[in-house]
Amino acid sequence: MRLFFALLRRELRLSLRHGADTLAAVLFFLVTATLFPLAIGPAPETLGRLAPGIVYVCALLAALLPLDRLFGADYEDGSLDLLLLSGLPAAAVAAAKAGGHWLVTGLPLLLAAAPIAIMLRIADDALPVLLLGLLPATLLLSLLGTVGAAVVLGARRGGVLLPLLVLPLTTPVLIFGVAAADAASGGQSARPHLLLLTAFLAAALPLCPLAAGAALRGAAE
């Protein structure tokens, strides 16, 4: 456990040192979400209706940005061998990486989602549900993204392959996350959608690190 947290601290420290890379994802999120009112017009009822979908799609795309460097830098400079030899199982290394990705990308996206949603005139009832849904959603994006990043490691043009691999896997997140916010704005219960999201997270939490760990071992060979 001590090793796990040492690894997590290493991730955070590296991300802080490369602050520009870390900020890029959040700025990308802010900029793409700001483009929507310009493209589809500022009418509040249209924007408010689309707001949850816009927030989710933009957050999804923004979370993909730092993924190809998640293992890429460590793979190129030989650190990946040392990570696998740190005494932790490969799955724990992947879990630490996913945790690092969530803390430096997922959590800032979650925080930035509130002002963006308000700017897009989201219904008042839907905002808390949107943010509540984004909590498991961003965690899921980090977990699924870690699997994708580990699988394409060492592949030529891995950066192009990565979204093609990860985006289809994230469709349940998109469907139930947006459905929860829509249900809340329509006066219905968002509970079933949020429960399904959480169930998906409960499955991904053990499975994704295992899959990513196996892929890391394969990449190191």
Place this chain on the structure above:
Amino acid sequence: MRRNKAGDGVLEAEGLASIRGERLVFAGLGFSVAPGGALLLVGPNGSGKSTLLRLVAGLVRAEAGRLRWQGADALADLAEHAGRVAYLGHQDAVKPGMTVAENLSVWGFRDRVAPALERVALTSLADLPAKMLSAGQRRRLALARLALRPAPIWLLDEPTLGLDVASVARFGDMLAAHRAEGGVVMAATHLPLPLPGAAELSLAA
């Protein structure tokens, strides 16, 4: 099967084989290293020296054969085996964005960072960003990682590449201290290494 001196080895291998791509790199490889012993891997480029080191580290799967540590199957639990191994690859794995001391402390052994830096004479550069280091200094920083964690098996891939004479001598002291404690060293190299009494394992291309 090639065998150097058999006997009371702690690290023993028999019948090891490895396939990279579609090519058989080596097969039927055996060796035995006693506590405090050293094994020098020699052979032309592409003869599988690095592959053998990675195999013993547990990074590459053995297609056949067995590796034993103190009589038990070493590769049965890879995470446990990793705790026994200190591996130094071709690459230095130095993060240019962090300082010299941080490059060691991120591995979670904060109290051992200062002594480790002293072993490779980098103490005066501890707070310098690692991107300012020369190639030889980066290599020394990678060597310092060996002293960070007590691991009985040192696996070294061209450890002295780019080092000056004084650094090689200091590295010799590190190796001697490690072997005096009963540690085992396996090294692949084309350069003379300060490993007195090392057995040689020659790999053919």
